[in-house]
Amino acid sequence: MSERLRLIGHEADDLPVISALMQDAAVRVDDIAFDAKARRFALVANRYRWEADVPSRTRSALRFDGVAKAQRKGWPVAGDTVLALLAIRPEEGGVTLDFAGGASVRLEAECIDVVLEDLAGPWGTRSTPNHDD
Template sequence: MSKSLKLYGQTEDDLTVLSGLMQDAAVRVGDMAYDPAVRRFAMVANRFRWEQADAGRKRQPGERVRTGLHFNSVDSVALKGVDRGQPDAMLDLLAITWQAGADGTGNVTLIFAGGASVRVAVECIDAVLNDLSSAWPARARPAHENDDRSEEERPETVQDGDASWN
């Protein structure tokens, strides 16, 4: 059995690593939560284990593992294309991005297939990724086609005025 991951993210480079590890994670809408009292956004996902798949096993379907990811020092959360009224709806995570503000604050954006996104406004990057279960065989290895769309043709991420978590 390979080791479970527990990683902390405090820089933009750290967030890039977490994004790569979380790419293609399957997330149930009901497994995302924001607690403004403790200023934390958290989610649990079925993460594809890219760190194992890239270890010379290109023809095998790979593994998935239940993984928790949370962000601390959260000021607000905004949603685009995510219906919290449908907690069993599934989202496929494509990337996690960072947009720094002028004062050290910024936005972490979770970008999902189909144009959905979650913008997490934070005081600073303070993230934790933690594998919560043993791995199990994946049904298939995620595959991606090249995205040749222009910036104008790509799905938008959360903008001011989109739905807030509250």
Template sequence: MTQATALKLLAQDAEDLKVVAAALQDAVGKIGDISYEPAARRLTLAFNRYRWEAKGGERVRAALQVGSVLKVQARKLRRNAKDAVVELLNVEFEPGEAPGGAVTFTFAGGGDLRAQVECLDVILADVSAPWPTPRTPRHET
């Protein structure tokens, strides 16, 4: 993967985060690839991201980092099952006391992760070369 094709996005408001969410739709990862560092106020998630922007079926390893995190809550995620696979459906920002709020990650199967943030500070970057995948994510309508 060349630097030109590697995706790098920064989200500092709800509209920016919609672009990040679109790039991450149907990304898969493991519970063990989610790391919260309270002292650093940082939440990091690693995924195998489907490259919607590419012409063919490809996935790439990507990392998403949320800064200025005050607290993280999980619901219906088996945090002790480090090898359990999760599929990301959406990422949304709920404004709170400006400029803060909550970043919510919604996973298939009804689980979610909610990060209370002082301000919206999200970075998404591809960190590997893409590889072909025969499966294109599909959604029931």
């Protein structure tokens, strides 16, 4: 049995599941891109595997197609900065990705077209993300 996840979402009701699976994903700023010509926003991250029985992470890709515009807010300057993805929220006319520290990306799109796909097998980790504060 494969431990790799692949989910496709086409409506706002699909986003809470994808958001929960991507919560606490660690992503470098340089691994986030918007291709205006292709109307595609994508990122590659080390996703914490909340669905697993043991603490582990895996390399995952998250892609939104049909994106007309991407607007960043509170964005770090350094490309090697690592952001923690907190939530993916549907909004009127698009989707917002919220990161720890106040950074966010608002994607304008007429419809939801998202794919979450694990790119490699999992590896163990000693720590579990904590949200006590």
